[in-house]
Amino acid sequence: MKKSNIIKKIYFGLVILFNFTPVVFAEDDPIAVVNNLSEFIFTLTKGIGGIILAYGTFQFGVSWTSHDSSQRINGLLYMIGGIIIMCTKAILNFIAG
Secondary structure, three states: OOHHHHHHHHHHHHHHHHHOOOOOOOOOOHHHHHHHHHHHHHHHHHHHHHHHHHHHHHHHHHHHHHOOHHHHHHHHHHHHHHHHHHOHHHHHHHHHO
16 A cells, blocks of 8 residues: 555544544533532443343343353352442442432
8 A cells, every 4th residue: 555545544533533533622610520420420330230231131141041150159259249339429428419
């Protein structure tokens, strides 16, 4: 491949990337920024917990068909961990009062 073709592809890729990047303005209140970031992190954490819970449920279900007790215990641990991760915000709010 020619060097000029590679440079053109990189250039057009950057042009496309910067054209579709949304413009974001900062909030006036710094507490609102922290609250928005906190909500985003807790939403992301809840999604990851849901994925872990679904994986644990799948692993627990597969363990019944293969009669594997260690896989069943791992599935239960994943399910409990996923539930705890999904409820992190409620747990922290309960601790903080």
